[in-house]
Amino acid sequence: MLSKKNRLANRKDFAAVFRNGEKFGWNGLFSLAKKNTLKDSRFGFVVSSKISSKAVTRNKIKRRMRNIVEHKLAKIKSGFDFIFIAQKGLENSTFEEMAECFDKIFKKLKLEKDA
Numbered sequence: 001m002l003s004k005k006n007r008l009a010n011r012k013d014f015a016a017v018f019r020n021g022e023k024f025g026w027n028g029l030f031s032l033a034k035k036n037t038l039k040d041s042r043f044g045f046v047v048s049s050k051i052s053s054k055a056v057t058r059n060k061i062k063r064r065m066r067n068i069v070e071h072k073l074a075k076i077k078s079g080f081d082f083i084f085i086a087q088k089g090l091e092n093s094t095f096e097e098m099a100e101c102f103d104k105i106f107k108k109l110k111l112e113k114d115a
Contacts (some may be wrong), residue, residue, distance in 0.1 A: 002070055008044035008081055017044070017081045024108050028090035029101040032083045033109050041078050043069050047086040061086050068099050077111050 008014055021032030036042065045065050047058040065084055069076075090098065106112050 002043060002066055002073075005040050006042055006073065008042045008083065013042070013081060014044055014083065017083050021081070021083065022109060024105055025087070026101045026104045026108070027097070028087045028093060029098070029105065030085040030087055031105045031109070032085075033111060034081045036079055036081045039078055041073075041076055041080045041082065044081075044083040045086075046083060051086050051088060051091055057091055061091060064095055064098055065102075068095075068102050072102060072106070075112050076106060077113055080111060 008017070017032050017034045021034040024031050024033075043066075045062050047061045047065075049058070051061065052058055065086070069082075069084075084102075090101075093101075
């Protein structure tokens with residue numbers, strides 16, 4: 001589970017990222033990223049009922065996305081706010097395919113730490 005310091009929690013923070021975030025999508029996963037003034041990166045996840053009418057399916061997708069981010073947290077540059085939005089088709093993706101989408105997004109936005 002992501003620690004509290006790594007979560008986007010309030011509506012104001014979500015709105016700021018939606019308004020000013022850099023956008024990129026890949027295979028059913030859409031992301032917005034915005035620089036913040038904190039030393040930690042924070043993450044928010046959105047899975048709408050357009051993906052599935054079943055809450056079980058939506059929650060499964062969110063759990064997978066959180067798990068992937070938690071494992072990649074050490075490789076991601078700090079000081080950014082991220083929102084990941086699931087799009088139609090992501091509900092049929094395997095965990096590995098979803099992880100690959102996150103890799104592509106972080107590489108494209110140049111937000112991986114240098115090795």
